[in-house]
Amino acid sequence: MLSLKNISKYYQSGGNKVSVLNNITLDIDEGEFVSIMGPSGSGKSTLLNVIGMLDEASEGYYYFLDKMVHQLKEKQRSALYKENIGFVFQAYHLIDELTVYENIETPLLYHDFKSSERKALVADMLDRFQIVGKKDLFPAQLSGGQQQLVGIARALIVKPKLLLADEPTGNLNSKQGEEIMELFQKLNKEDGMTIIQVTHSEKNAEYGTRIINLLDGTVASSKKL
Template identity: 50%
Template sequence: MIKTENLNKVYRTEEVETSALNNVNLHIKKGEFVSIMGPSGCGKSTLLNILGLLDDISSGSYLFDGQEMAKLRENGRSKVRKQNIGFIFQNFNLIDELNVFENIELPLIYNGINPSERKKKVNEILERMNISHRSKHFPQQLSGGQQQRVAVARALVTEPKLILADEPTGNLDSRNGNEVMELLTDLHAKGATIVMVTHSAYDASFSQRTIELKDGQIIAEHSNKKEVSIG
């Protein structure tokens, strides 16, 4: 599903050039659950943003479902992103002025889904996430765990091919964090492809494979608790 070859990302200003990713070669199969770990500033979130088509590459190649993303213009990348990718963020990114139902409905509106179909899809995902009783509540009326459930529901409502999670338990206590990780594990068991950025080795243990970044480069992979060094 995902393949990068010699992927590089450089940020430039008039005075400074900063290399965020260096020759990243990554292959993620459909149905995999992969974690990306590394110290702050190593390029984890930059890589996730590129995979989610929120940022461009400087050089190299990024294939999503066999299609080269670098060749697409912004409207083409936006279409792929809206139709195929669901995002879960550390800070939930819910809109305070919208209730739970409306927050989850938003990506369906962006995708041009008609009102009756939107209502059906939102109600189904509310039931699946066990938050139907909160549909008319606003984000500030929810616990952190409930807000993250809404964020997960919003990510899933478009039935994306890929779920990208950036520190999904970062703002949660251990109990709510465990609930979110169990939810992601359940989604993976049902066939979801998930890529998660995390600082937590415990959270990463829920995934099938962990990729370690340092200074913008992949330095190691862990699969089934066994480390594979990258030469």
């Protein structure tokens, strides 16, 4: 599904080059559920953002569904992302001015869904995440855990080919966290959705099919489960 070849990412800081990712080569097949682990500052979120086309690599080649992402213009990358990728952010990234219902509906507006289809899909997500009673509230009126559930519902509503999740259970209680991980596992096993998650939790990592450990911006190890 995707292939990274010699990907590096660095920033200039006061005349110094600060490396975040160093020469990463990585292939992820369709249908995998990959957990990325590693200490803080090892480059996990940056790697996820490069894969999710929210950030560009400084060097290297990135192929996604046979397209050369490193050669695409920003508009083309954005279209490829919206068409195929769902992203669950650690910091929610909900739109403050929109209700829960409208936040979840937003990705559907980029696709050709009729109004009745959008209503049915949003209703299904509200029901699945048990947030029907919150649909007319704004993000500021929700707890952190509720905001995270809305973010996950929004990422899943278009049934993306690839789901990227940055600490998806970080703001949930343990019961909610388990339910989300079980849902991810089900989406992976039954629907064939490819999932890449960044996590600090060994327990959550083991829901996947492979664990990749990063250290100092490089792949230190990769093991299949």
